[in-house]
Amino acid sequence: MLVVMKAQATQEEIQAVCDHIEFLGYRPHPMPGAQRTAIGITGNQGEVDRGNLEEMSGVAEVIRVSKAYKLASRDVKEEDTIIRFPGTDATIGGRNLAIIGGPCSIESREQAFAIAEQIAASGAQFFRGGAYKPRTSPYAFQGLGVEALKIMAEIRDKFGLRIVTEAIDNETLDLVAKWADVVQIGARNMQNFSLLKHAGRLRIPILLKRGISATLEEFLMAAEYIMSEGNYEVILCERGVRTFVDHSRNTLDLTIVPAIQKVSHLPILVDPSHGTGKRDKVLPLARAAVAVGADGVMIEVHNQPEKALSDGPQSIYPDQFARMMDELQQLAPIVHRDLPRGIHVEAGAANQQRDQSR
Ligand code: PEP
Ligand code: MN
Numbered sequence: 001m002l003v004v005m006k007a008q009a010t011q012e013e014i015q016a017v018c019d020h021i022e023f024l025g026y027r028p029h030p031m032p033g034a035q036r037t038a039i040g041i042t043g044n045q046g047e048v049d050r051g052n053l054e055e056m057s058g059v060a061e062v063i064r065v066s067k068a069y070k071l072a073s074r075d076v077k078e079e080d081t082i083i084r085f086p087g088t089d090a091t092i093g094g095r096n097l098a099i100i101g102g103p104c105s106i107e108s109r110e111q112a113f114a115i116a117e118q119i120a121a122s123g124a125q126f127f128r129g130g131a132y133k134p135r136t137s138p139y140a141f142q143g144l145g146v147e148a149l150k151i152m153a154e155i156r157d158k159f160g161l162r163i164v165t166e167a168i169d170n171e172t173l174d175l176v177a178k179w180a181d182v183v184q185i186g187a188r189n190m191q192n193f194s195l196l197k198h199a200g201r202l203r204i205p206i207l208l209k210r211g212i213s214a215t216l217e218e219f220l221m222a223a224e225y226i227m228s229e230g231n232y233e234v235i236l237c238e239r240g241v242r243t244f245v246d247h248s249r250n251t252l253d254l255t256i257v258p259a260i261q262k263v264s265h266l267p268i269l270v271d272p273s274h275g276t277g278k279r280d281k282v283l284p285l286a287r288a289a290v291a292v293g294a295d296g297v298m299i300e301v302h303n304q305p306e307k308a309l310s311d312g313p314q315s316i317y318p319d320q321f322a323r324m325m326d327e328l329q330q331l332a333p334i335v336h337r338d339l340p341r342g343i344h345v346e347a348g349a350a351n352q353q354r355d356q357s358r
Pocket of ligand 2: 104105223274300310
């Protein structure tokens, strides 16, 4: 159920409707839009008892949302969601493309800094690196943990890059949220419902990767888990699904980009590194991702991929990353986008760890 407020509704009227929804035993989710605020209602098992919602002052109409996902849907919020990073000009969603580059795993301070320096020089705004790695084998490198988080915080201080890193379980989530600017939830965890709910109680953007066999609806329902707890800053990421093909690690499903954009206001990125598993396919698919309308790409980059402790074969070299940036910048205007080069961080506000009480 969705309460659509009139364009001229006041804050007090919006608050009164939220209070009434709580009084009815449900949870209100006010979503301000360009024209008007809509208030999503969750927590109901069946039909919401409309009570006298329709008669309340400032209410335009009360409508049923027919889709299984509600807060993620365009019914509740028509305009694209744009995620902002306080004290910087970086955004995810909207006109500017977001480019995230960095190694699969943080392996050492030297490795991470060498790569970050080149990512920053190429003009990307976001740096990725795994501190906790979900590996198929328990014997494979599992990540440096807190040490890696500290290295990435230093990288943010030095280069201004915003940090994207994965939390693999409930134990690591709060810690990762304390150090990162965006918390990644990986493909294997896309339906880890307790992790999703926990992420929903934080106030930090969550980058949610599509599960290896998830349908569009399952993907958006996973986002809905996070949003239903009050965290509306969800970034979707297509990273390839498992099919019969053996020429690439996964099949990058670019058709999901416009399919998602039709029904959801959430930003969607594409990860052609895990999507293909092969270095020589990353640039072509990154170009395709931008051409198809993705809000940006996430790319694995390594200065010595032959020595990488994880995902070396799909990691591109820093000079290839620089070339990709140039190509995507040229491509961007054709699809009505811009690719900003470099990140501006306000003095003073600079490089604080994210304020969780925000
Ligand atoms: C990653 O980004 O390094 C990763 C493990 O991704 P995914 O969850 O998509 O496999
Ligand atoms: Mn990886």
